[in-house]
Amino acid sequence: SKINGEIKSKQRALPSPPAIPVLGHLHLLGKPMHAALARLAARYGPAFSLRLGSRNAVVVSSAEYARECFTEHDVCFANCPRFPSLMLISYDGTTLPTCSYGAHWRNLRRVATVQLLSAHRVGCMCPAICAEVCAMARRMYRAAAAAPGRAARVELKRRLFEVSLSALMETIARTKTSRAEADADDTDMSPEAQELKAALDEFIPLVDAGNVGDLLPVLGWFDVFGVRKKILDAVRRRDAFLQRLIDGERRRSLVDGGEDDKESMISVLLSLQKSEPEVYTDAVIMALCFSYLTTSCTMFSAGTETTATTAEWAMSLLLNHPDAMKKAQAEMDAAVGTSRLLGADDLPRLGYLQGIICETLRLYPVVPTLLPHESAADCTLGGHHVPRGTMLLVNVYAIHRDPVAWPDPAAFRPERFGEDSGAQSRLLTFGMGRRKCAGETLALRTLGLVLGTLIQCFDWDTVDGAKVGMAEGVGITLPRAVPLEAMCKPRQTMLDVLGNL
Numbered sequence: 028s029k030i031n032g033e034i035k036s037k038q039r040a041l042p043s044p045p046a047i048p049v050l051g052h053l054h055l056l057g058k059p060m061h062a063a064l065a066r067l068a069a070r071y072g073p074a075f076s077l078r079l080g081s082r083n084a085v086v087v088s089s090a091e092y093a094r095e096c097f098t099e100h101d102v103c104f105a106n107c108p109r110f111p112s113l114m115l116i117s118y119d120g121t122t123l124p125t126c127s128y129g130a131h132w133r134n135l136r137r138v139a140t141v142q143l144l145s146a147h148r149v150g151c152m153c154p155a156i157c158a159e160v161c162a163m164a165r166r167m168y169r170a171a172a173a174a175p176g177r178a179a180r181v182e183l184k185r186r187l188f189e190v191s192l193s194a195l196m197e198t199i200a201r202t203k204t205s206r207a208e209a210d211a212d213d214t215d216m217s218p219e220a221q222e223l224k225a226a227l228d229e230f231i232p233l234v235d236a237g238n239v240g241d242l243l244p245v246l247g248w249f250d251v252f253g254v255r256k257k258i259l260d261a262v263r264r265r266d267a268f269l270q271r272l273i274d275g276e277r278r279r280s281l282v283d284g285g286e287d288d289k290e291s292m293i294s295v296l297l298s299l300q301k302s303e304p305e306v307y308t309d310a311v312i313m314a315l316c317f318s319y320l321t322t323s324c325t326m327f328s329a330g331t332e333t334t335a336t337t338a339e340w341a342m343s344l345l346l347n348h349p350d351a352m353k354k355a356q357a358e359m360d361a362a363v364g365t366s367r368l369l370g371a372d373d374l375p376r377l378g379y380l381q382g383i384i385c386e387t388l389r390l391y392p393v394v395p396t397l398l399p400h401e402s403a404a405d406c407t408l409g410g411h412h413v414p415r416g417t418m419l420l421v422n423v424y425a426i427h428r429d430p431v432a433w434p435d436p437a438a439f440r441p442e443r444f445g446e447d448s449g450a451q452s453r454l455l456t457f458g459m460g461r462r463k464c465a466g467e468t469l470a471l472r473t474l475g476l477v478l479g480t481l482i483q484c485f486d487w488d489t490v491d492g493a494k495v496g497m498a499e500g501v502g503i504t505l506p507r508a509v510p511l512e513a514m515c516k517p518r519q520t521m522l523d524v525l526g527n528l
């Protein structure tokens with residue numbers, strides 16, 4: 028019966044391309060990976076298997092299979108592969124996005140969803156986010172006022188990255204008070220955000236180099252590139268930085284006692300530490316903070332922040348669709364008016380803006396194949412056998428461009444997400460199931476405030492009057508090939524508000 032069982036499992040194995048020795052199918056993974064996987068799916072179907080060096084993987088490219096993975100088999104696929112290089116930077120795989128499914132993950136996830144990123148907490152963070160966005164608008168207005176023709180050439184990519192990073196930094200630790208009063212016009216980053224960026228930037232090339240060793244462990248034995256030592260050095264610097272933030276918040280809470288609504292993530296965790304010191308050690312606090320910083324700033328390899336990259340794609344789409352921009356401005360004028368800046372409370376009334384954000388998340392899901400999951404036990408997928416320890420890659424990019432589910436899939440149509448369309452629930456940009464993104468509410472709120480403010484306050488044009496190129500670059504977080512630059516001119520109707528910022 029054992030032989031019968033083996034024959035049965037072989038018969039029902041998923042389709043797979045021909046493999047070569049040692050590399051398996053690694054040589055088929057061209058860049059960008061989602062495009063290479065989509066080409067393979069066209070040939071081998073919506074669920075096929077690969078051998079990536081020493082690991083088995085299954086690649087899912089249809090909404091039906093994705094749903095099966097994250098509903099029926101959600102527990103089975105709730106693990107993450109323990110890549111050696113990732114273990115070095117993620118406190119041995121104990122951060123929220125990298126830890127194995129189990130009691131530790133459940134505890135971190137509960138703290139994250141209940142204490143740190145709940146709708147109430149995100150509401151409390153809004154004033155800090157708004158302050159950063161407002162400062163960005165003020166700087167752009169000043170730059171335009173000083174420019175010939177009253178229109179400034181803006182490096183949108185850098186600005187969006189800096190404002191998202193500074194906003195995130197404010198939500199993790201209140202660094203605002205340490206900012207110089209007269210902040211410079213040429214950067215949107217606080218000194219702490221700059222320090223953080225420098226620490227995070229160090230990881231990107233290192234982890235990229237580590238990836239090769241992860242899939243081909245034979246390289247790891249020799250550590251040919253000396254990557255391990257470099258990663259450990261960068262880890263030490265990062266931890267010293269996070270420890271300084273924690274100590275700063277600890278001192279601050281002793282002085283002002285901490286007002287609930289203004290608490291940063293670190294101070295929330297410090298008050299939990301008071302009641303349960305053995306659970307909420309400084310190490311756990313660091314791991315939680317680093318979870319947010321890495322998941323939202325550097326998705327393992329590409330150096331761009333998820334929220335900022337989404338905003339950059341959204342602005343690129345709007346520059347190429349001036350009618351959509353006009354419609355969004357008209358909605359803004361009707362719902363918010365021209366005597367004040369947009370606030371978080373206005374967002375629910377801005378349906379078209381939400382449509383623009385959703386359509387951007389559909390066309391450019393910045394984590395195009397989600398984070399890799401791993402099966403904890405044997406299971407089946409569409410009746411096919413999937414062995415324990417198989418890595419799962421879900422090609423969200425391909426699923427979002429399936430012409431059956433999304434007619435004319437390459438077209439930018441925010442109207443798809445009209446009220447009662449239910450289309451938003453079909454998006455997989457943030458994943459699905461128990462390991463879905465924990466920061467979705469915060470990300471959507473930040474995107475709404477950043478994009479909404481850019482739309483409300485400025486008229487936008489491309490630099491040379493030509494259309495914006497939409498080519499994708501290489502990297503796990505779906506960057507643009509060419510960083511976005513644009514011309515911004517304060518809207519006539521908003522001059523009073525902007526002048527008083």
Ligand code: HEM
Nearest residue numbers: 123124319322323333334394397398458462464465466470
């Ligand atoms: C547009 C912005 C963002 C996108 C598209 C995004 C997307 C994702 C995706 C695809 C995953 C993995 C889901 C899976 O593999 O099943 C993830 C995980 C995660 N994200 Fe986000 N994310 C964004 C912003 C954020 C922000 C701002 C935060 C927090 C401040 C955050 C915190 C997390 C955490 C903690 C996890 C791990 C959850 C777990 O493993 O239990 N994300 N995100």
